[in-house]
Amino acid sequence: MTKTTQYPTVALKPPSGFVNDMRLTDNWELIEDVEFTGEETLELAEFLEKGEPSVRGDVMLERSKKNPRASQRHAERLLAQQKDIPKEWRKFYLVFTGTVWRDSGVRLVMACLNWDDGREECFLYWGSLGAYYLSSGRLVRPCK
Numbered sequence: 001m002t003k004t005t006q007y008p009t010v011a012l013k014p015p016s017g018f019v020n021d022m023r024l025t026d027n028w029e030l031i032e033d034v035e036f037t038g039e040e041t042l043e044l045a046e047f048l049e050k051g052e053p054s055v056r057g058d059v060m061l062e063r064s065k066k067n068p069r070a071s072q073r074h075a076e077r078l079l080a081q082q083k084d085i086p087k088e089w090r091k092f093y094l095v096f097t098g099t100v101w102r103d104s105g106v107r108l109v110m111a112c113l114n115w116d117d118g119r120e121e122c123f124l125y126w127g128s129l130g131a132y133y134l135s136s137g138r139l140v141r142p143c144k
Contacts, residue, residue: 007044008086009143012077019076020124022101031108034098036073044089044138057110057129060139064097070140071098072111078140079113079124090115092138095127112137 022028045067047060055063075096078085093114101109109126116123127133 007088007138009041009043010078010081010084010086010089011041012039012074012081018073019080020072022103026104028104029102030099031102032098032100034069034071036071036077036098040074041143042070042074042078042140043143044092044094045141046135047095047133047137047139048135054132054134057127057131057133058108060095060133061097061100061110061129064139064141068142068144069098070096070142072096074098074140074142075111075113075124079122082122085122089138090122092136094122094140095133095137096140100129101126 023030047063048055075094078094093112096111096113099111103109103126108129110129112125112127113122114125115121
């Protein structure tokens, strides 16, 4: 997994915990969650290797473990700071592999952000580790 294009970064304010704690609302199981305790700066990274048109979410997750990972709390904090998201990021859906949930249907999922049909606001959704992710997405991670 290499970063081939330089995109702007985003500095986040500290979080206060999960905004969407799926254990409380939907009885999901928290499988994995990386720490996010202070101010961090995020960057984008490509997750496809040369010649790949897509990759499954579980493969992307394993590849992402070679670097620091952004979590659901990063996604929720970024969602709260939408005005700070660079316009260059808005052409991608954003994937946060640092938090993995098992939903009530036993799928493993991770937080993603996307813009729908050019809207100014983004929204949070749950991407399945069994789904395929295309080149129109980017992995979000803390800067090294």
